[in-house]
Structure formats: structure tokens, C-alpha cells
Amino acid sequence: xxxxxxxxxxxxxxxxxxxxxxxxxALLILISDWPNFEGIAYISALEACAGTxxxxxxxxxxxxxxxxxxxxxxxxxxxx
Numbered sequence: 001x002x003x004x005x006x007x008x009x010x011x012x013x014x015x016x017x018x019x020x021x022x023x024x025x026a027l028l029i030l031i032s033d034w035p036n037f038e039g040i041a042y043i044s045a046l047e048a049c050a051g052t053x054x055x056x057x058x059x060x061x062x063x064x065x066x067x068x069x070x071x072x073x074x075x076x077x078x079x080x
Contacts, residue, residue, distance in 0.1 A: 008080040011070065019080065023049040023062040030066070035073045045069035059071035 013033055020026050027049040028041040038041065048065035051057030070077045 001064075006063055009063070009067065009070075010078050010080050011078040020066070023052040023057075023059060023066075026062065026066040030069065035075065039069070039072050040064070041068040041072035 005031065006022050009026075011018045011020055011029060014031070018029060019031075020029060027046065030049065032047055033040065045062075045065040045068065048057045048062040052059055052062050067077065069075075
């Protein structure tokens with residue numbers, strides 16, 4: 001379910017559109033369907049998205065980290 005604190009991101013993977021509406025959605029795609037599982041931005045995005053669970057990381061911070069990971073991996077995205 002999308003959060004009011006997270007602006008939805010549409011990610012293009014394997015010719016399909018994926019709506020990323022929360023840090024949990026972002027974490028799931030990072031773990032299960034990301035083109036590479038390394039890199040500074042990738043690790044930062046994993047930590048940031050997971051960090052929202054305990055409130056240590058804000059949703060905007062996690063979203064920014066996720067977008068940087070997308071840039072690092074060459075994953076096309078757009079804000080919805």
C-alpha cells in the first residue's frame with residue numbers, strides 16, 4: 001500500500017512496469033529483481049529502505065537512496 005510520505009516510483013524491469021509505492025516495495029525489488037547486487041548506492045538503498053522500519057531513516061531519505069541505486073544500476077525509472 002502506498003504511503004503518503006513516499007512518492008511512487010515506476011521502475012522499468014524486463015519490459016514491465018513496477019510501481020514502487022513504499023520502502024518495503026523498494027527493498028523487495030532490490031533483493032529480488034535488481035541487475036546487480038553490489039555497489040555503494042545499492043548497499044545504501046538496502047540499508048535506508050530497511051531503516052525506515054524502525055524509524056531511523058525517513059521515507060524521503062530512503063526514496064533518494066533507492067533512486068541513486070537505480071541510477072547506479074542503469075535502471076530506468078520515473079516519478080508517478
